Amino acid sequence: MAIQHYIKEIGRGARGAKALSRLEASDAMAQILDGRVSDYEIGAFCIAMRIKGETAEEMCGLWDAVHARIARFHSSAALPTVVLPSYNGARRLPTLTPLLALLLAREGLPVLVHGMQTEASRITAFAVFERLGLTVRDGAGAIAPSEVALVHTATLLPALAKLLAVRQIIGLRNPGHSIAKLLQPVEGPAVLLGSYTHPEYLPMLLATLAELQTHALLSRGLEGEVCADPRRSPQYDGFVAGQHQLLQARSSGTDSQVPGLPSERDADTTARYTEAVLAGQLPVPAALAQQVEHVLAIAQQTLPASQGLHHD
Numbered sequence: 001m002a003i004q005h006y007i008k009e010i011g012r013g014a015r016g017a018k019a020l021s022r023l024e025a026s027d028a029m030a031q032i033l034d035g036r037v038s039d040y041e042i043g044a045f046c047i048a049m050r051i052k053g054e055t056a057e058e059m060c061g062l063w064d065a066v067h068a069r070i071a072r073f074h075s076s077a078a079l080p081t082v083v084l085p086s087y088n089g090a091r092r093l094p095t096l097t098p099l100l101a102l103l104l105a106r107e108g109l110p111v112l113v114h115g116m117q118t119e120a121s122r123i124t125a126f127a128v129f130e131r132l133g134l135t136v137r138d139g140a141g142a143i144a145p146s147e148v149a150l151v152h153t154a155t156l157l158p159a160l161a162k163l164l165a166v167r168q169i170i171g172l173r174n175p176g177h178s179i180a181k182l183l184q185p186v187e188g189p190a191v192l193l194g195s196y197t198h199p200e201y202l203p204m205l206l207a208t209l210a211e212l213q214t215h216a217l218l219s220r221g222l223e224g225e226v227c228a229d230p231r232r233s234p235q236y237d238g239f240v241a242g243q244h245q246l247l248q249a250r251s252s253g254t255d256s257q258v259p260g261l262p263s264e265r266d267a268d269t270t271a272r273y274t275e276a277v278l279a280g281q282l283p284v285p286a287a288l289a290q291q292v293e294h295v296l297a298i299a300q301q302t303l304p305a306s307q308g309l310h311h312d
Helices: 005-012 022-033 039-052 056-067 095-106 125-131 156-165 177-181 199-211 267-278 286-302
Strands: 073-075 081-086 110-114 148-152 190-195 216-222 236-240 244-247
Touching: 005 039, 005 056, 005 199, 022 039, 022 156, 022 216, 039 177, 056 199, 073 199, 073 236, 081 095, 095 110, 095 148, 095 267, 110 125, 125 148, 125 267, 148 156, 156 177, 190 236, 190 286, 199 216, 199 236, 216 286, 236 286, 244 286
Parallel strands: 081 110, 081 190, 110 148, 190 216
Antiparallel strands: 216 236, 236 244
């Protein structure tokens, strides 16, 4: 068994399991992506890692393997490309990932949204984008300033999409889901929007983003999506070339009402709400406006000193 020795290390239970090194994690993921392991091994690896939990070093190794194989986009703009992973969709509230992507594009930034449906009961951001008239790319290519490019995971790396689909069989997320949300399939500078649902993941993600020396904005997302919960003001952690900065502390409390936010979460209703906000007929949720400003601040820091990021 090609990765049996790795499974033995990580599969000894919550207390007896040992973490893999970055090189070992990269090798295990490489073998999975290259189709050199059996379905039994993949299932065992996914469950063992789910029980043990990923370390920052393992995440970096998994990331190394995926990024060595993934298709990449590029942009003609000097501005960094903003990358929004979208793998959860709407569960109770409408997904605002399309609105966030279009607000960022309105500032002149090239935007890349990648993802796939991993839970059949949820409304995906891609379904909303479709109602807004945006089409999904069938391959990598250029992204223009102020453009939102959409791509499915299977186009970026079919083997990763296959790994994510294992969730439909065993009912649990796996390391592929963790890595998918950290991907930056872009040639040149990019700003990743990262998110987490449970606070216990924050230290691991902070360490991972620092080790990968990435440009990123990290916060708690909306039901697993990178868009902010419009009812709250979360903590925002920024990274420029891996250097961490606390951009905003979390504010307590929850807004009982967000002006214009629909109670329905279907794709058509969400698309109409998105259009109304972009047209100025409804206000931009304060949480999303903050998120856009933080992305712009990080993007500004990625540019050479002689260049500036100008926006209204």
